[in-house]
Amino acid sequence: MRVALFVTCVNDTLYPRTGRAVVTLLERLGVRVDFPAAQSCCGQPQFNTGYRREAEPLVRRHAAAFAGYDYVVTPSGSCAAMVRDHHPRLAPRDTAAAAVAERTYELTEFLVDVLGVTDVGAYYPHTVTYHPTCHGLRALRLGDRPRRLLAAVEGLRLAELPGAEECCGFGGTFAVKNAAVSAAMGADKARSITATGAAAVCTVDSSCGMHISGILARQGSPVRPVHLAEILAATKETHR
Structure with missing residues (x-):
């Protein structure tokens, strides 16, 4: 399977260790992870603030960046919800946006629903x-x-x-x-x-x-x- 990491703006800018943790985890489970360099903001800040027109180009950019992947995995519930719930409606004529939205999973969804695992071999004594x-x-x-x-x-x-x-x-x-x-x-x-x-x-x-x-x-x-x-x-x- 071809899997891409959608790291999100907050993680890329402030919490890169979270993105690295996703890659470490998935690779330990036998999943090869790609990082499309063309990815950027999903448009959620603009959309939530009422700037729908400004969000639309970001939707198309996102769809182009992740086209061709079987799964897009993100460590962000809010960004996953933005892509799945709003991208198809923001760009209704962009079939790529709808396709990417359908293949987008928040991390825990991907682990449990796609990979079928709950025990990932983790150890955290706290x-x-x-x-x-x-x-x-x-x-x-x-x-x-x-x-x-x-x-x-x-x-x-x-x-x-x-x-x-x-x-x-x-x-x-x-x-x-x-x-x-x-x-x-x-x-x-x-x-x-x-x-x-x-x-x-x-x-x-x-x-x-x-x-x-x-x-x-x-x-x-x-x-x-x-x-x-x-x-x-x-x-x-x-x-x-």
Whole structure:
């Protein structure tokens, strides 16, 4: 199978280790991963802010960059939802956009639904709590896929997060336009995370992890954010 990594802007710019973790993980599972250099932003910031016309060229660019691949895998629930839900409607005459949208999978979907695995051979000897991000929970309906993957990680103890399904308050440009509300929501989420006693909080979206991370730091919390891909890519060798 031909598999391409759609790394996303946030990961490429701020969290490249997440993209590297995806490649490490998939290669360990026998999947060869390509990285199309022509990929860029999927247009989600523009679309969410109301600039539909400005998003359309990015949709066509995305479709061209990932044409020909059997699967496009991304470590981002929000970007996967953007491609699947909105790209075909933004470019209705572009058959390539619709085709790429159908072949796009968030990482946990690809692992569980396509590869058929939950135990990926990971080792992570820490207590972790899981925050289901809004796009993963409501748009993609990831369900228990992330939790099933975490439950199979050797050494990991999963701590339940109170109010797990409540939004962290990020919401992309929502955090900029409604800063006070966003910060208040994030503060509630961060306090709930700290109360679990976990060493780390896991998400499937680096953008939400970034928002939560900043608030945890301001509250003086010892909990660190980590992307699910980084946990699944970890082994006993990486912890030595």
